[in-house]
Amino acid sequence: MIGCPRADALTNGDPKAPINDLIQLAASPAILETRAWLENYDGNKGVQVDLSQAAPPYLPAPELTNCLSRITSIPDLARYGPVSGEHQLRSAYAQHTSQLYGASISPEHVAITAGCNQGFFIAAMSVAQSGEAMIICTPYYFNHKMTLDMLGITAIEAVGRRSAPRYLRRSRFCGLRPRWLPAWR
Numbered sequence: 246m247i248g249c250p251r252a253d254a255l256t257n258g259d260p261k262a263p264i265n266d267l268i269q270l271a272a273s274p275a276i277l278e279t280r281a282w283l284e285n286y287d288g289n290k291g292v293q294v295d296l297s298q299a300a301p302p303y304l305p306a307p308e309l310t311n312c313l314s315r316i317t318s319i320p321d322l323a324r325y326g327p328v329s330g331e332h333q334l335r336s337a338y339a340q341h342t343s344q345l346y347g348a349s350i351s352p353e354h355v356a357i358t359a360g361c362n363q364g365f366f367i368a369a370m371s372v373a374q375s376g377e378a379m380i381i382c383t384p385y386y387f388n389h390k391m392t393l394d395m396l397g398i399t400a401i402e403a404v405g406r407r408s409a410p411r412y413l414r415r416s417r418f419c420g421l422r423p424r425w426l427p428a429w430r
Contacts, residue, residue: 271394330357
């Protein structure tokens with residue numbers, strides 16, 4: 246645990262507190278390193294453009310904070326909703342996704358998560374176990390590889406294709422077959 250800032254933060258520096266080795270071995274998030282690059286940028290290539298999505302270093306727009314201030318006083322919005330998400334939203338997303346991919350997806354097979362990281366984490370845990378492998382297309386969001394590392398799932402990087410069906414057909418040449426899929430033809 247020595248020298249692992251995340252472990253120190255989780256254990257308050259107590260060297261006896263157990264931390265999962267997979268957590269300690271996972272790469273640190275790139276966000277802080279990227280912020281350091283911006284702080285050291287001298288402007289010689291142009292103006293900085295902040296494309297932060299998950300954790301911007303500035304306050305949200307006043308319109309958003311005002312709206313949040315109004316709706317947080319509504320008691321029904323402070324309660325837990327359905328675990329898989331509101332049915333109306335799940336239905337709309339199932340319909341959209343069905344049209345987009347030419348598939349038949351029912352709302353019962355849709356779960357609304359608190360973001361892509363939670364969705365990926367749930368999906369990875371649902372289909373793979375520690376010691377197994379999962380193919381991820383490059384480029385991928387850094388947190389997806391970190392998630393697989395922390396779950397003990399080997400990430401196999403594959404160059405992404407625009408067409409998912411073609412990519413899936415090509416993936417059979419990697420010689421990997423998840424335990425829950427029938428043999429590829």
